[in-house]
Amino acid sequence: MTAIASANAVAEIAALIGDPARANILSALMTGRALAAGELACAAGVSPQTTSGHLAKLTEARLLSVEQQGRHRYYRLASPDIARAVEALMTVAAAGVPRHRPAGPKDEALRTARSCYDHIAGRLGVALAASLCRNGRILLADGAGAITEDGWRFFAAFGIDPGADPRSRRPLCRPCLDWSERRPHLAGRLGLALLSRSLELGWVVPVSDSRALRITGAGHRGFVGRFGLSPDWPQGREGAQEF
Amino acid sequence: MTAIASANAVAEIAALIGDPARANILSALMTGRALAAGELACAAGVSPQTTSGHLAKLTEARLLSVEQQGRHRYYRLASPDIARAVEALMTVAAAGVPRHRPAGPKDEALRTARSCYDHIAGRLGVALAASLCRNGRILLADGAGAITEDGWRFFAAFGIDPGADPRSRRPLCRPCLDWSERRPHLAGRLGLALLSRSLELGWVVPVSDSRALRITGAGHRGFVGRFGLSPDWPQGREGAQEF
DNA sequence: GGGATGTTTCGGCCGCGGCCGAAACATTGG
DNA sequence: CCAATGTTTCGGCCGCGGCCGAAACATCCC
Numbered sequence: 259m260t261a262i263a264s265a266n267a268v269a270e271i272a273a274l275i276g277d278p279a280r281a282n283i284l285s286a287l288m289t290g291r292a293l294a295a296g297e298l299a300c301a302a303g304v305s306p307q308t309t310s311g312h313l314a315k316l317t318e319a320r321l322l323s324v325e326q327q328g329r330h331r332y333y334r335l336a337s338p339d340i341a342r343a344v345e346a347l348m349t350v351a352a353a354g355v356p357r358h359r360p361a362g363p364k365d366e367a368l369r370t371a372r373s374c375y376d377h378i379a380g381r382l383g384v385a386l387a388a389s390l391c392r393n394g395r396i397l398l399a400d401g402a403g404a405i406t407e408d409g410w411r412f413f414a415a416f417g418i419d420p421g422a423d424p425r426s427r428r429p430l431c432r433p434c435l436d437w438s439e440r441r442p443h444l445a446g447r448l449g450l451a452l453l454s455r456s457l458e459l460g461w462v463v464p465v466s467d468s469r470a471l472r473i474t475g476a477g478h479r480g481f482v483g484r485f486g487l488s489p490d491w492p493q494g495r496e497g498a499q500e501f
Numbered sequence: 502m503t504a505i506a507s508a509n510a511v512a513e514i515a516a517l518i519g520d521p522a523r524a525n526i527l528s529a530l531m532t533g534r535a536l537a538a539g540e541l542a543c544a545a546g547v548s549p550q551t552t553s554g555h556l557a558k559l560t561e562a563r564l565l566s567v568e569q570q571g572r573h574r575y576y577r578l579a580s581p582d583i584a585r586a587v588e589a590l591m592t593v594a595a596a597g598v599p600r601h602r603p604a605g606p607k608d609e610a611l612r613t614a615r616s617c618y619d620h621i622a623g624r625l626g627v628a629l630a631a632s633l634c635r636n637g638r639i640l641l642a643d644g645a646g647a648i649t650e651d652g653w654r655f656f657a658a659f660g661i662d663p664g665a666d667p668r669s670r671r672p673l674c675r676p677c678l679d680w681s682e683r684r685p686h687l688a689g690r691l692g693l694a695l696l697s698r699s700l701e702l703g704w705v706v707p708v709s710d711s712r713a714l715r716i717t718g719a720g721h722r723g724f725v726g727r728f729g730l731s732p733d734w735p736q737g738r739e740g741a742q743e744f
Numbered sequence: 745g746g747g748a749t750g751t752t753t754c755g756g757c758c759g760c761g762g763c764c765g766a767a768a769c770a771t772t773g774g
Numbered sequence: 775c776c777a778a779t780g781t782t783t784c785g786g787c788c789g790c791g792g793c794c795g796a797a798a799c800a801t802c803c804c
Binding site for chain 1: 582594
């Protein structure tokens, strides 16, 4: 019973995510960074021993991978698929709460720019994707994407080569629906490379204890100058009509 | 703490999906079609009253929408986002369990032939639909179906008249995606009539405490002789190319 | 070695929630 | 109005699983 078995498998995965403590753990790992068990216990808001049980389950189910370093054990999301699934659930959850606009400053920071697993999300991520698309650097279709000839030159000039490490089975360039903006941002190896390079250049810096990214002055100038984002960004809804 | 709030919202959604019965319901609705509560009970494998509770929860959480038609209540996925989330979970589930083919005898019986609500599903149901289609008794399109002139004569000769009781609002003939085969079988009043008549003729008998149907010797001869199923059925994948 | 720190295992408590039978409610058709 | 059918509500049972305290490991540092 293929479909039934698959539905039950879905239920298993969803049930794992469907516990507040575990959802907090996964959420904390959405940055793509690895965190130690103790940090995750803090993030989850439950005791270390309870967290240990949760981590064992998540690892057993291959949602997390773990590596030991001394007396610490560092956990991270086992694959981008996991991040994508959690993000999809966030989209649904966000849609389910249509008007809930307290929107504290922290929330606003997350909406402006954040890391999603290993790439850039939030208004910055969406604006970059839209701008790259508009300028013919990439093509984004429903669930797939590609880099144009011009795009390859552009990215090389920016100092990244998403084609490197061709052994990787990860898609080169694919859209990922942004839960706060409900429009696509860039994932895949290109998304990864863009985030790494932006961090390297100091265009964005991670906000501690958060997935939020702070855009520096240099970053603002860079995104506007090189990527063609409008100067009054991030207030405007850059390319809001693109999709 | 926005991040925690959002994680809890994710947990809520995931917990809803994380019950086998509800996952089956969502899975059954992944085609995008609306299904009645009773059909979903059949799909979920639990009683109608239990299903009712699940449907209420899913609807309350805006995962499903419902519309009433007479004494039926038709449920469908509330948005494509929901389907995307379920699909993302399926991706994770599929990746997490690369090979897992136990397929016990009970499972095999269900795959061979079972009742779905009030019509025949499983390999038998799919083979019948394919054969009827191939021989020009019926036409099946994406979400609708029809009986041909020849088909009416054929079904009358078989001893059923799906046109009787024209007041019924149920569709006469419509395809229903089979979970185990992933290809359509026959539902609607024609599907109902086919199952009733097959039971009447003793071609199939219900297996107690199961949705499985056992195909009798007479049934095997009948399905082969009258409906043109290949004699080595149900081993072969009758008309596997039809759709 | 010994003590501090990080992590897991064990054991037991407890409540949430899924399940079904019975029955009520709703709609349709006769 | 009554009977049949589809759906929901109610009530009660029961087990799964999350939680924590205590304690056992594991590792590091002195």
